[in-house]
Amino acid sequence: MDFEHLMQVMRRLALEAGDKIMEIYNSPDFEVKSKSDNSPVTEADEAADALISAGLREAFPDVALVTEEQAASHDQDVSTFLIVDPLDGTKEFVQRRGDFTVNIAYVEDGKPVRGVVYAPAKGRLFYTLADGRAVEEEGPNFPKQAMGPHKPITVSMPDNRGxxxxxxxxxxxxxxxxxxxxxxxxxxxxxxxxxxxxxxxxxxxxxxxxxxxxxxxxxxxxxxxxxxxxxxxxxxxxxxxxxxxxxxxxxxxxxxxxxxxxxxx
The missing domain is CATH 3.40.190.80 (D-Maltodextrin-Binding Protein; domain 2)
Known part of the structure; x- marks a missing residue:
């Protein structure tokens, strides 16, 4: 896998899906349906899924693709694959609370080695670089075709007393x-x-x-x-x-x- 190309594609698709999601989110009304497990699904989930799936299949036709909104993809037995949740936090979306994300990841031999998380309503964009290091890009406006200014992120040094x-x-x-x-x-x-x-x-x-x-x-x-x-x-x-x-x-x-x-x- 060419990780530089992978991250450019995943980042761009996440941003484009985020635009589509926000267009629907900011509309006066949108339809909410129920899936077989009674979880909600909206036209934003479906539109974002179609956009991301088409982009990933075009860029990486030989890599298995698993996506929440396509039930047929859930029957695969794979250890290396692309995996997508086009709108994670649909309940937050429906209630217009803003805490929803676009999730795209690449799993290799059972480990998620690269990924992007975009929270369009929050203006926050997180992803792994080609070398695997995680960054947050400066928002809230992100260029589509090239990575904007970004900073490395790292976990805390926790104090177990609090x-x-x-x-x-x-x-x-x-x-x-x-x-x-x-x-x-x-x-x-x-x-x-x-x-x-x-x-x-x-x-x-x-x-x-x-x-x-x-x-x-x-x-x-x-x-x-x-x-x-x-x-x-x-x-x-x-x-x-x-x-x-x-x-x-x-x-x-x-x-x-x-x-x-x-x-x-």
Missing amino acids: LMVVASKSHRDQATDDYIGKYAVKDMRSAGSSLKFCLVATGEADLYPRLGRTMEWDTAAGDAVLRGAGGEMVRFDDHTPFTYGKPGFENPFFIAYAPGVLLVK
């Missing part, structure tokens, strides 16, 4: 609160979509536990950015490394964190 914790805005539950309660917490914030990974990647948070159902397209891009910033992601149950290409692309519970955090069970 951790900065981020948790889901739409999927918070008692089990999550009970687990967070095992730590000394300095500050707690809620965020939607894959932005939570990026907050750990930039050092704005130290710990992000997720005790709920997620799919690999929800996490791969954020995980790639986090790893590129020196962070880690492990399974919740046994703290073993987190891998991709699982059956049905379904995730177990997980913990994303800065390595200095002393994890508890």
